[in-house]
Every structure is written in structure tokens, then in C-alpha cells.
Amino acid sequence: MNVPMASPGTIRAISDGADCLVSADKAIAALQLRCGGELPGTIAVPALLEVVRKARRYGLKLARTIQAQDGSSAITAWVEVEPIAGEDAGCEILLRNWQSAPLAAEDAAEAEERRGEIDRHFAELTARLDAGQRVLTVEAEGPDLAALAAAMEAGFGRPWTDFVAIPGNHQQPMHWRLLDGGEVAVPGSTRSWRASLFPQQGLGEEPAGFELCLVSRDLPTSVLEVPRSKPVPARDRLVGREIAPVLRQPLARIIANAETIRSRLAGPLAEDYANYAADIAAAGQHLLALVEDLSDMEVVEADDFSTAPDRIDLADVARQAAGILGVRAREKGITLDPPRAGESLPAIAEFRRVLQVLINLVTNAIRYSPEDSQVWIRLEAGDGEESGRARVIVADQGPGLSEADQARVFEKFERLGRSGDGGSGLGLYISRRLARAMGGDLTVEAAPGQGARFILEVPADFGSAETDEGALPPPAEPDQH
Incomplete structure (x- = not known):
């Protein structure tokens, strides 16, 4: 691979044909990790990922200013991305004039709120927890989460951490702040999962309860496979118990991406385009809510529907x-x-x-x-x-x-x-x-x-x-x- 050396004061990284960072200088590697990515792993900085994708797709050298946030700092840099010759090759990434400044308190709060909105849209399992992180309700999508959801439903009143594996030797119970954003392993699933905990406001300083979201960076392999083991009854054909999860996945990603654009987390954007993104997100949310309602309607209208008093x-x-x-x-x-x-x-x-x-x-x-x-x-x-x-x-x-x-x-x-x-x-x-x-x-x-x-x-x-x-x-x- 014949790649020119980065000049002094320049931060250098290399991506592959799948837009994964395979090597990076310390600054960009640290930012990649703070944004929730891995090294090697898919580029986790939205603004940088967008430039790399365009450069690789069109085979052109691109250069522009990017902005990024890692939760505590606002980062600005001039980025130059040049495709590397060769089939399925990646790109050389050079960043200059790197500047980092602490986020204002309100910016940090807004970034945290936006992270929560995106995680909620991407979540494939959500649960309500009490103040002791004990499971009250649970809803899940995806075949590899069915066993976990069933176990949690059968174990209402137990801590949610009883049903997953947390890497490392941790003494339980763990404080919720230590669990928020951490990796968990789901029995029966080969995908990697991250837990997000959103505290519900209480009368004192401690939360009165939590909303738990499990988010995976990987789509389930069967997301587009509709089971055909038995005929689909007529009442299920409007949306269907099998079709609804297939619709939720792309809709959730459309909403999350539109919210990312609207909030300018991927970089600066003209006001008109931010408004367009807001319209897309609102339309996606409306459609997703309609899918959920249609799915619920078909459940309650089923001949075998019953509740568990x-x-x-x-x-x-x-x-x-x-x-x-x-x-x-x-x-x-x-x-x-x-x-x-x-x-x-x-x-x-x-x-x-x-x-x-x-x-x-x-x-x-x-x-x-x-x-x-x-x-x-x-x-x-x-x-x-x-x-x-x-x-x-x-x-x-x-x-x-x-x-x-x-x-x-x-x-x-x-x-x-x-x-x-x-x-x-x-x-x-x-x-x-x-x-x-x-x-x-x-x-x-x-x-x-x-x-x-x-x-x-x-x-x-x-x-x-x-x-x-x-x-x-x-x-x-x-x-x-």
C-alpha cells in the first residue's frame, strides 16, 4: 500500500472498503472510542463517516471542515479523505487544525438528550425498572431476544442484570451509572449489545425508576426473513405479527438518522435542511406509531387473545x-x-x-x-x-x-x-x-x-x-x- 506520510501536526488514519478504521493516530483513535466505536471498527464519528463514504463511493479526494461531539467536548478539524487505489480498498484520512473545546453545560445536556432519543429508536428491547433496577415490564423485537424477554417476564421483580452477562468481574448490585452505556451479552444472541439506562425523575436526588434499552449495532440476520412455517391468518395480513418487526427496524433507523441530521450532530447544516430532516423524523415517528397500533390491534382482535391477571x-x-x-x-x-x-x-x-x-x-x-x-x-x-x-x-x-x-x-x-x-x-x-x-x-x-x-x-x-x-x-x- 503506497500511502504518503502525514505531515507534522497532522492526524492520520486509514479506513478499509467497509468504512472501518483499521489504524489511527492517538487523537482520532481516542475520539472513535469515546463516540462508542471500536478500533478496528466502523467509523463512529458521523461527520467523518459521511466524508469517507462519499470519497470511497465516488473515487474522489474530498476535503472539508467537520464538527463532532464526544459528550464532553466539541471538536473541529479540517479533514482530507483520499481513496486508496485497489479493488475494495479504503481511504487515507488526514485531519489538520484539530481544535477541541469543552461543551457548554446546555450543549452537553442537549447532546445527552439526543443520545437518548436515538438509543430509544434503535432499541430492540425496552424495559421499565423500579428504583432498585428490578424489572416491571419488558417488550422485545427480534428472534434472538425472545428467550431473554420471556425470562424477564417470568422474573418480574428481579434485577435486570440477572438475565444478561456483564463482561468482567463485577460485584452486584452495580450502580446504574456504571451500567449505562456498558456492554452486555444476551444468552442465545451472537450480536453485541449495549445497555442504556434513562433515570425517571423522583422526589429526591435518586431516580424513582429507569427505562432500560438494549441496542445492537448489528441488524438481526433474520430481519428480512418472514417465517412461513404456517399459513398467515387473514386477520394478520394487514401488518402481521411477523411483518411488524421487519417494518420497525428500517423505520427506527430512518428516524434515528433524521434526528442525527436535524440536531446537527453529523456536522453543520443549513436551517432549511435541518427542517427537512425534522419533517422526515416526524413522518417516520407517525408511521412507526401506526405500525405499532396496527400490530396491537391485530393482537387484541385475535380469537386466542387473553390477558394474564x-x-x-x-x-x-x-x-x-x-x-x-x-x-x-x-x-x-x-x-x-x-x-x-x-x-x-x-x-x-x-x-x-x-x-x-x-x-x-x-x-x-x-x-x-x-x-x-x-x-x-x-x-x-x-x-x-x-x-x-x-x-x-x-x-x-x-x-x-x-x-x-x-x-x-x-x-x-x-x-x-x-x-x-x-x-x-x-x-x-x-x-x-x-x-x-x-x-x-x-x-x-x-x-x-x-x-x-x-x-x-x-x-x-x-x-x-x-x-x-x-x-x-x-x-x-x-x-x-
């Missing part, structure tokens, strides 16, 4: 739903008022399905409520003929619903004439099907201009400690417009 505390589930959506509410200036600490309402229902319904109800309340308003989540124990029921009420200060709209709002694909709000018209339909599958119901009380109260009702749990109805505050009424 257990003893749960509706107050605890409601508080978790509020914690999950707290950031979204604050972005719109909306105050969430969940059940107070110490409130309890035992019920018989499937934890993750109740959480799914409440997240949908609170999301809708946030979406359709005005800024600087309030959303209440209240508990109510049945009495008289309804003494066998336990209820969670989500009340908002939105535009409310007419009597005719109240009858239509739970219908499939019904959006009441709204458009451009990101909804699919399936959320409430799915939520009611879930509620009824658990032996309960989902209803609404509303009036135009007076907000809405969505009431989730499930069987009460008389086997737990007796509930004191007097200890439960009455459902809060939204202020009338």
Missing part, C-alpha cells in the same frame, strides 16, 4: 405512567397530578396492559389539552352494586367531547375529524378492548368546553388489604372554560 396496585401503575410521560407534559407546560404517595387501590389485572392503557389515556390528555393546563389521575373504589370494581380516572382541561363524539371516540380509526396530530385513531379502540379482556371497561364522561374524564375500570382485589374509601380523594374536576 395478577394482583396489582392501580395507584402504583398510575404513578409510573405519570413518571414515564412527565417530560412530555413539561415540554407543553402541562402539570400531571398522579395519586399521592401512600395511596393504594388493589385490583386484579395484567400490570403491563393497565400501564399501556394509562399511558395512552395520559398521552391523549397531554396531546389535546391546552398549554399551562393540568391533567389529573385519580383513584375511585366502587360502592353498592359496583363494589367489585376499582377505577382509575384521567381528567383533563381539553376541549371536551359532545354526546355524539363520546359514542364514536372508541371506534376503530376514529379521529373525530382531527388531522396532523400524530394519532392513528386506534389507541382508544385498543385500550377498551384491553380493558374488557381484563374483565373491566373503559368509558368517558365529557361535555364540550369542559374537558374529559376517561374511566378505566377493572376488578377490585378483595384478597389484598382492605381499601379505605375514605382515604381516597374524590376525582378532581377540571376547571371549566
